[in-house]
Amino acid sequence: MLYLVGLGLGDAADITVKGLQAVKRCSRVYLEAYTSILTVGKEALEEYYGKELILADRDLVEQGADEILKGADVTDVAFLVVGDPFGATTHSDLVLRAVNAGIPYKVIHNASIMNAVGCCGLQREEDLRASSLHDGQSGCRSADSDHPEEERGGGGASDKSQSAVLRPASLPTPGVTEDTVCVGVARLGADDQVICTATLQQLVSCDLGGPLHSLVVTGRLHPLEVDMLRMNAKPNALQHLRMVDSSTYCS
Amino acid sequence: MLYLVGLGLGDAADITVKGLQAVKRCSRVYLEAYTSILTVGKEALEEYYGKELILADRDLVEQGADEILKGADVTDVAFLVVGDPFGATTHSDLVLRAVNAGIPYKVIHNASIMNAVGCCGLQREEDLRASSLHDGQSGCRSADSDHPEEERGGGGASDKSQSAVLRPASLPTPGVTEDTVCVGVARLGADDQVICTATLQQLVSCDLGGPLHSLVVTGRLHPLEVDMLRMNAKPNALQHLRMVDSSTYCS
Secondary structure: OEEEEEOEOOOHHHOEHHHHHHHHHOOEEEEEOOOOOOOOOHHHHHHHHOOOOEEEOHHHHHHOHHHHHOOOOOOOEEEEEOEOHHHOHHHHHHHHHHHHOOOOEEEEOOOOHHHHHHHHOOOOOOOEEEOOOOOOOOOOOOOOOOOHHHHHHOOOOOOOEOOOOEEOOOOOOOOOOOOOEEEEEEOOOOOOOEEEEEEHHHHHOOOOOOOOEEEEEOOOEOHHHHHHHHOOEOOOHHHHOOEOOHHHOOO | OEEEEEOEOOOHHHOEHHHHHHHHHOOEEEEEOOOOOOOOOHHHHHHHHOOOOEEEOHHHHHHOHHHHHOOOOOOOEEEEEOEOHHHOHHHHHHHHHHHHOOOOEEEEOOOOHHHHHHHHOOOOOOOEEEOOOOOOOOOOOOOOOOOHHHHHHOOOOOOOEOOOOEEOOOOOOOOOOOOOEEEEEEOOOOOOOEEEEEEHHHHHOOOOOOOOEEEEEOOOEOHHHHHHHHOOEOOOHHHHOOEOOHHHOOO
């Protein structure tokens, strides 16, 4: 059996009980180490699981899938992915290769930035548009070298952004300006997570600390969303908010 | 401390290790019982956690929040939510009440249908639009009475849909017809989950079994997405697929 196990966001204890049980029974455990990272490194995970982990870089996953799948028809192999296993095309490819080789697979889901970012207070009930956030697009000055151990632990992850942009209201043309209210999110799910609501201009001088980072660009907001944003807002950040028409409140 | 703990999708073991640790140390544990359900009931969760659970229906959460938060400044209280805690506006409201009362809170995230539905093979890399799926919108005939125990276990949940619609390519006007390729998803994350790719017309006569159900409406597809869909496709379901222009493949 090939287990694709989501590790969630944060640290070693964010794995699900079901995921941990699967890891413990596997004869080989790979840690996907290039689409994202946890705030703890490989060694911390190995200690927590009581298992040796094999770092799977992009080359191994894309070119060496046969090595990962070897023997998975007769033994159990786990493939660990930060967040949920289906955040990246690459893992669909691994599943297809398993199926073509007659290897059964099971997905053990977990939180990813795509759903967990809801904790910043923006809702997705009416109309949500999400797209990948590219490196460096956040406009946040981040101290990339704050957590060198974590970066090593991640095994050379090249993408330090948790990728999610939510625009909760319909926004065919974003029309983002320096006054647009955005939410900077850092290390979501970790004990030292930071959520900072500010205008894009204010975020330029906002140091959110080490990776991972996400940027949420707000659209038209519901009053309850504003209340949630206010909890972590910079002074004067919310004066340019665009509100949904009161007749469309979803209450 | 108020802990908002996501239970993920599936059964009792889909809670995270961190979430389970929090539940075990809480003096009161509420189970939010109206926005979604697990495939196991309250009793199974109580046995698994070794804790008595208090069912929190809509009235209690929306009108009796003070009761939930009572004493949470000096003791630990958990509020359990199927999926991730921030799928519903109601839980933002609970957080705001806690903050206003000076009660610290912590969110322990988990998988929800919003991200886990990625396992059907559709990617969210290019442009994703997701919106809530309303009851009965799926066009699937489902045997609602197949799992009466689960429904009781859910404590009278009125919404039996896991709510997520992904349209992976840009589709300003959906233009859904009976030939539109859709993916019917049932009990995602459970051992007996069903993923069925078919035209909307074919899905009308497709019994996916008991709740929860989701419907994914496809847009223009990448070849890798088609390969993934083919694994669970009805005969002839994919003959009307719309593909992305080859020049836009994200490969």
